[in-house]
Amino acid sequence: MTTAFYSHPDCRGHDMGDGHPECPQRLDAIDDYLLASGLDIAIERHEAPLVAWDDLGHAHSSRYVAELRERLEAIAAGSDLRAFDPDTSANPGTWKAVQRAAGAAVAATDAVLDGRAENAFCAVRPPGHHATRDETMGFCFINNVAVAARHALDVRGLSRVAIVDFDVHHGNGTEDIIAGDERVLMVSIFQDRLYPFSGGVPMGTNMVNVPVPPYTRGPEVREMIEANWMPRLEAFRPQMIFISAGFDAHREDDMGQLGLQESDYEWITQRIKGVADRHSKGRIVSCLEGGYSLAALARSVAAHVRVLAGV
Ligand SMILES: [Zn+2]
Numbered sequence: 007m008t009t010a011f012y013s014h015p016d017c018r019g020h021d022m023g024d025g026h027p028e029c030p031q032r033l034d035a036i037d038d039y040l041l042a043s044g045l046d047i048a049i050e051r052h053e054a055p056l057v058a059w060d061d062l063g064h065a066h067s068s069r070y071v072a073e074l075r076e077r078l079e080a081i082a083a084g085s086d087l088r089a090f091d092p093d094t095s096a097n098p099g100t101w102k103a104v105q106r107a108a109g110a111a112v113a114a115t116d117a118v119l120d121g122r123a124e125n126a127f128c129a130v131r132p133p134g135h136h137a138t139r140d141e142t143m144g145f146c147f148i149n150n151v152a153v154a155a156r157h158a159l160d161v162r163g164l165s166r167v168a169i170v171d172f173d174v175h176h177g178n179g180t181e182d183i184i185a186g187d188e189r190v191l192m193v194s195i196f197q198d199r200l201y202p203f204s205g206g207v208p209m210g211t212n213m214v215n216v217p218v219p220p221y222t223r224g225p226e227v228r229e230m231i232e233a234n235w236m237p238r239l240e241a242f243r244p245q246m247i248f249i250s251a252g253f254d255a256h257r258e259d260d261m262g263q264l265g266l267q268e269s270d271y272e273w274i275t276q277r278i279k280g281v282a283d284r285h286s287k288g289r290i291v292s293c294l295e296g297g298y299s300l301a302a303l304a305r306s307v308a309a310h311v312r313v314l315a316g317v
Contacts, residue, residue: 007124007288009315010117012110013037014054017130019099023087027261027298028131028145036129036294039304040311048315050123054110054130056102057153061112064156065149065183070140074147078104090142100132104147107132107293111154114291118246119162125282125290125314127251129307133295135177135250136202143179144202150293151248152183158246159189168193168244170235170278172271173252173295174262176205176215180250185210191242193235195227197255197262214238223257223265228273239281246289247282253297253306261298268302268309275313290314 018030040046062071078101081088089095107130114126134151136144151169158164169184171177171194181204184190191212196205198217205215216234218227253271255264282290292314297303 008050009048009311010052010114010123010126011049011129011311012052012054012114012126013129014106014110016099016102016106017054020103020132021097021099022095022145028133030131031300032297032303033129033131035300035304036307039308043308045308045312045315045317048317049127049311052113052117054106054128055113056105057108057112061153061157061161062108062148064160065139065152067140074142090147093144094142094146096147100147103132106130107134108148108150108153111150111291111293112157115154115158115162115246118289118291119158124288126292127307127311127314128291128293130294133252134293135171135173135180135252135295136175137179138182144175146179149179149183151250152180154291154293155184155190155248164245165189166191166242166245168239168242168247168281169250170194170247171196171250171252171295172255172274173250174255174259174264175201175252175296177250178202178204181205181209181213185213188212191238191244193238195230195255197264200262218264220263221265224267224270227264227266227270231274231277236277236281240284243285244281246286246291247278249278249290249292250295251292251310252295253303256297256299256302256306258302259297259299261296268305271306272309272313275310279313
């Protein structure tokens, strides 16, 4: 069994302008490092397909999906960069990238559920965990992980899935979509009182939100995960685990002020994999969220993928 790696050249076509941290070079940095480290031979590469319309509707309102499509198709036909919100804008390449990013998450879910891969990592952009049911937000248009989790539940017939989010920012969009859906347990860590300034009070009993004070380092973060996530994950016994894999809590990433290192991402991935091995037949689909220091991002993704691939 292998670790599937989903990506697509179209994901590089989305560009929010010079100097924007959520840039196409993020995917190049990941690719280069996987090749240079020899990890490339431990993964099986797949081109991400375009997402199916019905799948978007499992996580977003049909009105939002229709309006987003109309606007992004119009932008794709022109040449302008258009702002959707203060942090998120679209260029002509955005529409295809959005469809590939969500398509990767769904295809990876099917591959893992069908036994074609043990687990999967989606190196995609735009990211998704700030996109709510009805709004773009924080560099995100479609919530890739929520779409994939709902696909596993609504289309593939699972009854319990977990979402793990270790991005430095609270996954407010995922919470907006899945809070109160008792088929999903979401566990997360994020820097307290950082963008989007939410998560302090969970929106549902199926949310385990762990705000972390700025300047917290790896050992303390591991203790918080051990105490808060692990008992809930073990008791929930998820049939599959989705990861919102943001690497901006790295100490070299100046988007936040947390102090994680590659060894911490390795440890977190091992803990998640342990839960998956005990309860979920090893089934994990991980999707890239944040991570803006290119070198730290590449090394951290490699640490994460190395554990997924068991090498
Ligand atoms: Zn982030």
